Amino acid sequence: MGVSLALLGAIFFVIRGRPGAPPAASAARRGGQIVASIRAEPRSFNRLVARDLTTETLTMLTQGRLVRINRATFELEPWLAESWESSADGRVHTLHLRPGVTWSDGTPFTAADVLFTLQAAYDPKVESVLAETLLAGGLRIRAAAPDPQTVVLTFAAPSGPGLRLLDGLPILPKHKLGAALAAGTFGMAWTSATPPAEMVGTGPFVVREYQPGQRVILERNQRYWREGVDGEPLPYLDRIVLEIVPEQNAELLRLQSGETDLSNSELRPEDYVPVRRAEEQGTLRLIELGVGPDADAFWFCLKPEVKGKDPRFAFVSRPEFRQAISHAVDREMFAETVFLGAAVPVWGPITPGNDLWFSPDVPRYFHDDARARALLAGLGLEDRNGNGVVEDANGTEARFTVITQQGIGWYERGTQVLREELARIGIALDIAPLEFGAMIQRMLACDYDAIYFRPVATDLDPAGNMDFWLSSGSAHLWNMSQRVPGTEWERRIDTLMLEQSASIDAGRRRQQFMLVQQIVAENLPVLYFAAPRMYFAHSARLQGVVPSVQRPPVLWNADSLSVSE
């Protein structure tokens, strides 16, 4: 992980070279197939209109990007663009496309395809899910093509992430989709009903067949541009089969039985022991990816327009109340109980798994019930009637309903532990597990007291998650989409994040983000308790695995995978 290499240059910094090295030729056998399990159907084969994990995985397998963030090193790599130059102010980027690249149907790949893709992403009729991620300083990127092999991108303002913004943008074929964009039907193009032969790409694989409810079969793209270290074309594999297995226990059993080679998701804590046993028997390999980048989160709705008249808002909106909760939770025990030991305590949204942006210096609220009670007492919250729940001078009890997603073991364990921990300091929690859709609807409407959930960041770079940090953001969990910052400390975060995201000075960006984490830890709009360690398993015959804490954990590097037999 890190800021764009292009931003580190004094005046112009030129990137040229090979993308991340594939496995050594001697270790890789050509041919064969692997079977990976996925949980859900693809919503579309068009990433511009669908954001689900299956669509994203299929896009990585079938489409190319101009540049790629290596999921193992988090460095920016040349991909369809083999080199680029960036201006000193970080606003103008001139990208040189890799010569000789063709689409899987043989049509040459050119700058026109890049311009077309950006046009489609920004077209209001398309309503692309990627449009908001392709803004620099809140404005669109302008693109020009001085020749078929060159693209000039002009950002309206300096951007901290720079060209990293383009990692999520698959370049789509103008010759196949141009007519749909012109006709205003691009949003319905390349659905899961589209015949595979009509879909072309510059990725390592092409879709051969989609059997709804069963599987997606991909075959090697015979015209893929990337070569192995032996000079022979990649990918090594002939086929990848994505088998749709919706039930997680069945998914694990199929992995153990050798019917699948890998799962597209990380293991649950309870899967660790059986997989370890299979590893000892030599059938599976277990990989610990380290601490994941996403921690669990507990927060109250702090929207004054909705909760202002609730008598509990008077104390819930005070940082001291939330600090008391933070002191009341024994995080070591929490990690041990909720995640069966496969987690580490955390005090903020950035976990040790995101080492470039993690701040070890944020205030930590160590387990201290006496301190928690003192903080509550300072707010006038005491157990006046002896029923075990603290109340304010008006008799308003500190009793809340916490909603969480039903059916997820550690969410349900987490809320149980929180209830027990908070009961000791006189805060009562009632637990209401809800179906995912119902929970999200309540969250968006602020129709809840508290939520326990694990929001997943879309990017390890904080500038990629501005919707969380900015008070106007749609993912500003505790008080979404504010017109003006509701508190002084949110105003400070807004200012720091806007400066940080527009800066091309890596050191300054980090310094500013450390301050942001400090402010968040002092005010605790969201409480974090533990970040799970991530485990991943694959069959022993699978070679060339470079696992990543970001999804998809293995298939991001599919062109370098091979099988031993």
Next chain:
Amino acid sequence: MLNFVARRIAFAVLLVVVVSSASLLLARLAPGDVTAQLGPFASASEIAGTRARFDLDRTPLGQLGVWLSRAVRFEFGDSFLYNRPVRGLVVRAAANTAVLAVVALVAATVIGIPLGVISGSRQGLLAGVIRGVSLVFLSIPPLLTSLLLVFLAAVTRWFPAGGMTSVNASSLDWPAWLFDVAAHLPLPALALALPIAATFERLQSQSMSETLRQPFALAAVARGLSPRDVVLRHAWRASVRPICGIYGLAIGALLSGSFVVEFVTAWPGLGRLMYEALRARDIYLVAGCAAMGGLFLAAGSVIGDLLLAAADPRLRDAGVAKAGQART
């Protein structure tokens, strides 16, 4: 006979309309809608566009009216999850479920009825064991049966641990493809069949022991017929009527059981499709699946009537129509 057929078709149409309309309305009125699948932080325009596309910007009754007006032209709307028309998805899934249901029903019949005859006509250890095993399978929820069978398949590798075909099925010729499907059938079919076989066994057993106490059976014994002949040639035919009567219900049970079994065993059938649709609040897919489920139930009811008529000479003589009348 024509009257009977006409009545059953009218009943089936009514059932389909009522079940699908009720499903659509209930799915619409339940908390949450399909836009939750866009993720917590979808943009307002994305949510609005999705709501408009799936008629969620109308009132529930308005949406039902629109859907019914399209449904009479056999257009059942698009699925959000699959981003394609519901009709093709439901027909394909229903065909897969039909294969599974037929095999499961045959297996339940072949397993349950003979065991019921044995346990109903004998005393002793064997009858006790059969009764005990049946009670176990009646008590175990389908989720557990499915998971246990998947576990058994994963450990023993006697048959595939899930899915309907192998990954290379599309390159197989027809006979090989059929063989491949057949190899994948035991797991979900047994998970579905075992509780129904247990039900058949219990009913058949009870009915057989009651029948053996009937005067005609006692008379046969008095005439000197062997116990085997009394059971097989006289008592069984009379005792099988309750089983025929619940065949329609058994098809309903297969459908409801398939929700869990198809999900766990990754069988791409109607139950799994409806389960996924309900979880995602994919309203038109829910309604389409419910309509097809209604058709299954109606078909099950007709099959039950026909079997009852075949098993009972009095009903057959009185005409199938009256049998149908009596059941409805």
